[in-house]
Amino acid sequence: MSYVSPADFARKMVDAGEAKVFMSTRDTLIRAYMAGAILALAAAFAVTVTVNTGNPLIGALLFPVGFCMLYLLGFDLLTGVFTLVPLALLDRRPGVTLRGLWRNWALVFAGNFAGAFTVAVFMSIIVTFGFTAAPNEIGQKLGHIGEGRTLGYAAHGAGGMLTLFVRAVMCNWMVSTGVVAAMMSTSVSGKIMAMWMPILIFFYMGFEHSIVNMFLFPAGLMLGGQFTIADYLIWNEIPTVLGNLVGGLTFVGAMIYATHHRTGPERARRDTAHQGVVPTAAVPAE
Secondary structure, rough: OOOOOHHHHHHHHHHHHHHHHHHHHHHHHHHHHHHHHHHHHHHOOOOOOHHHHOEEEEEEEHHHHHHHHHHHHHOHHHHHHHHHHHHHHOOOOOOOOOHHHHHHHHHHHHHHHHHHHHHHHHHHHHOOOOOOOOHHHHHHHHHHHHHHHOOOHHHOHHHHHHHHHHHHHHHHHHHHHHOOOOOOOOOHHHHHHHHHHHHHHHHHOOOOOOOOOHHHHHHHHOOOOOOHHHHHHHHHHHHHHHHHHHHHHHHHHHHHHHHOOOEEEEEEEOOHHHHOOOOOOOOOOO
């Protein structure tokens, strides 16, 4: 059977976190760069589908293709390492330190941003014919997304910031569930099916993903979006990164680790024989 039991994939999660800590700088950056680029391309694809069909559900249904591709190719997203790497530290794996954790997160962040920014430049060139024409309908949509997800939050002050943070928490709750779900199966088809569902939920619900936003907002700025770099950092990227960290680590990594890897002791079983209770299975049929 291709299904992997929770106890087994919980162990795989810790093993994966440990491996990422000791991965070389070169490999970490390459894998993070490619993950950011592929996810950004998937976001561009979803926006294009949404604009051309007028139906955001179709775009959301197709967006997970990018996540599945990058996972199967062994590339790393910041949202994933937020969930997996701390488990190796929590499990006290030899040589895994807090410094190693921060190193991995910093490298993956840098690689993801570089990959997503590359695609942002490429898409901006495509929708403006090399910046020689006004953005087409897809380019205009990209610009407006950036405005709504920065100035839109800012207009609500503290309430907007709270909403942004909660959306980021729920995003990585779903995205990291997709990462873990892929470990539930040993077949490619099983992995894809398991990943597709939570990624679809996050995208259609409009939750905030730090790497997707590394594409949307630079592209929006290049395509005439009426917001600033400071707006992007303060009213989106920084709170989104923090929310993604909380969502993935708390609601996925820590929960699965606690109940499937460090399972609590069973409660004492009641000895029915000493209490004069005849077990149901022992009662003779009439």
